[in-house]
Every structure is written in C-alpha cells, then in structure tokens.
Amino acid sequence: MVTGGAGFIGSHVVERLLAVGADVVVIDDLSTGTRRNLAAAEAQGARLVVGDVRNADLLDAELAGASLVLHMACGNLRASLAEPMDSHERNATGTLTACLAAVRQGVGRFVYVSSSEAYGSAVTFPMAEDHPLLPTTVYGAAKAAGELYAQACMRRYDIEATVVRPFNSYGPREHSSGNSAEVIPKFAARILAGLPPVIFGDGSQTRDFTWVEETAVGIVGAAASDAIVGQAINIARGEGVSVAQLSEHLLDLLAANGLRAEYDDERPGDVMHHLADPSRARQLLGFEAQVGIREGLERYVAWLRAEDAAGDAPTERAAVRNW
Ligand SMILES: NC(=O)c1ccc[n+]([C@@H]2O[C@H](COP(=O)([O-])OP(=O)(O)OC[C@H]3O[C@@H](n4cnc5c(N)ncnc54)[C@H](O)[C@@H]3O)[C@@H](O)[C@H]2O)c1
Numbered sequence: 001m002v003t004g005g006a007g008f009i010g011s012h013v014v015e016r017l018l019a020v021g022a023d024v025v026v027i028d029d030l031s032t033g034t035r036r037n038l039a040a041a042e043a044q045g046a047r048l049v050v051g052d053v054r055n056a057d058l059l060d061a062e063l064a065g066a067s068l069v070l071h072m073a074c075g076n077l078r079a080s081l082a083e084p085m086d087s088h089e090r091n092a093t094g095t096l097t098a099c100l101a102a103v104r105q106g107v108g109r110f111v112y113v114s115s116s117e118a119y120g121s122a123v124t125f126p127m128a129e130d131h132p133l134l135p136t137t138v139y140g141a142a143k144a145a146g147e148l149y150a151q152a153c154m155r156r157y158d159i160e161a162t163v164v165r166p167f168n169s170y171g172p173r174e175h176s177s178g179n180s181a182e183v184i185p186k187f188a189a190r191i192l193a194g195l196p197p198v199i200f201g202d203g204s205q206t207r208d209f210t211w212v213e214e215t216a217v218g219i220v221g222a223a224a225s226d227a228i229v230g231q232a233i234n235i236a237r238g239e240g241v242s243v244a245q246l247s248e249h250l251l252d253l254l255a256a257n258g259l260r261a262e263y264d265d266e267r268p269g270d271v272m273h274h275l276a277d278p279s280r281a282r283q284l285l286g287f288e289a290q291v292g293i294r295e296g297l298e299r300y301v302a303w304l305r306a307e308d309a310a311g312d313a314p315t316e317r318a319a320v321r322n323w
Helices: 008-019 036-043 056-063 077-082 084-104 138-156 183-192 212-224 243-253 279-285 293-309 315-322
Strands: 025-028 047-050 068-071 109-113 160-166 198-200 206-208 232-235 240-242 262-264
Touching: 008 025, 008 036, 008 212, 025 056, 036 047, 056 084, 068 084, 068 212, 077 084, 077 138, 084 109, 084 138, 109 138, 109 212, 138 160, 160 212, 183 243, 183 293, 198 243, 212 232, 212 279, 232 279, 240 243, 243 293
Parallel strands: 025 047, 068 109, 109 160, 160 232, 198 262
Antiparallel strands: 206 240
16 A cells, blocks of 8 residues: 555655556545546556545555555645644654554555655765754654654554655656645746746755655665665665756756746745765665766656647646746
C-alpha cells in the first residue's frame, strides 16, 4: 500500500513498484494529488482508493493481506504556515494512524517517507542522518514526529520501521501553482507566461535537488532493504544549488529574452541551506542519484513542452498568469 500515491513523488514511487512487479493499492484523499497522476499506473493494475489516512476503519479494510506500507500522504510545507493544526493532523496523526493500522493488520514493514525539512536549517555540512532534528516549521516538526511514531511502533510492536528522508525532488507532475507549488515548476510556469521568476530573499539559499524518478528508485530500494530497518536514510543527490542558479538556468533554457528575476521578502521559517550527505544510501543501498541539475532541468523543460504541445497542460499552470 502506498499512501499519498496520487501525489507528485508518490505517483513515481507507484510506477517504480509496478516496474519491480509489486501489486499496489494507493490510498489518497486527492487533496493535492490527482487521479491524472496515476493514469499510467492504473492502466498497469494499480488500484486507487480515495480516502483519508486518518480513517482507521478504511485502513484496516484495505490493509488486510498487505506486506508493506509506504506512507507518503502529507499536507505540504506552505499549507502548514497557514494551517498548522491541519498540518499536524495530516502529518503526525496521519502517520500514527497508518502505522497502528499496519500493526493491527500484521503488515511486516512500515516505511515512512519523512523529509529533509525535519532537520531544519543545516548546522553541519553536509547533512548526514545523525544531524540534529531542529525543524523550523510545523510541517518539519510533524514530519519528525512521524519518524518517532514509526520508530516507537517498531520498539513496542511486532513491525519493522524504516525512515526515508528525501531532500527536494523535481520533475514531471510537480505542483506548479497554489500553496503546493515548488520553486522549479513555479519559475518555469512564470517564465513560460512571460513573467519574471520571483525569488524570496536574496536567492543565495541552497537546496539539494534530486530528479524525481531517482528519488523513487531510492525510496523503493530503501523499502526493500533489510539493512536499514530501524534507521533513517537520506535519499538525495548531494549537490547544493542556489535558488538564484535555478532561476538563471530556467531563464536560459526557456530562452526568456530580456526577463530577469524579481526579488521579494524572505519566507517565514525558510531554511537557508540544505545539502545531504548521501553516503549511507550509497553504502547500504548502492543508491546514487546521477542526474545533475542542468540535465534534470533540461528533461523537465522537455516534459513541459511535450505536455503543452499535446494540449495537455494542467489548467493550474495556465492560472499562473493571474498571479
Ligand atoms: N516534494 C519534495 O521535494 C519532498 C521532499 C522531501 C520529502 N517529501 C515527502 O514526500 C512525500 C510526498 O510529497 P509530494 O511532494 O509528492 O507531495 P504531494 O502533495 O504531491 O503528495 C502528498 C499526497 O498525499 C495526499 N494526502 C494528503 N493528506 C492526506 C490524507 N489525510 N489522507 C490521504 N491522502 C492524503 C495528497 O492528496 C497527495 O496526493 C511527503 O511525505 C513529503 O513530506 C517530499
């Protein structure tokens, strides 16, 4: 079972699971995910159950006979700034509910997809798994709480728990508008609409960006590994890229003649620097993210152009014009 499997990363994880021969059931309330994201996966036999992970009865019914839960359902970071209680309930309560249902149904393994946001802003570089958890947002705190719930369930009950901490992922199906929108699709959508990308702060903040199909390979590899049960593992490329660099690459790739980035106030709680130490994943999973930022952005731009050419661009991207 994949919770949150109709979302951005979740839909790639579902496709990866199908590729390695798994039977997949997705539970998703479609609050930010879409059935459209799962079109290819449903055609290959994945089954979508529309529902909330906080619904214990639903989970009990759907989990009977499952061997693995990959828990990815979440409310996103920006939503947590406006609605912190909702973020707590979706992310922390949702994780405990899902893990306890897995215990009740005798599921062997619970894999919790946490986030680099649980670390907060880096105090040591690069960030290995023993970096302290100092979240700067309710989202980050709720992701950290979910980790502790998963690990406490492993100590208290008969279930294996693994914590995966992806860093920023990007690629096809990433949200481009509304409060789920991430920096790369937002910049691209604005440039395509003839508008300047807007950088919050001075643009020197860095993130470690991983091509989403590689993130999915890492998450599924972590789920299959016995070596990291009971531990946390970073899934990331291990390359710091600034927001200003992203804007320059995209302006260049989208040939936005004359357009320049605009600058606005810093966002509250924004972490300044994130850079993963991906050594544990390399050593224990043989996982290495190969796609560098320029190549990934080229692939992403090609995907955007193909969608636009097919007249298949989601209306959310067109809505960017109205910001
Ligand atoms: N996007 C990133 O760069 C990134 C980085 C680190 C970690 N993560 C983690 O990866 C996971 C997936 O993130 P994403 O970027 O794909 O986000 P997303 O918003 O695209 O996916 C989350 C999915 O969860 C669903 N959902 C939300 N609340 C639910 C609930 N109560 N019950 C059932 N479904 C619910 C949404 O509809 C959506 O499909 C999350 O756990 C997130 O914390 C993401």
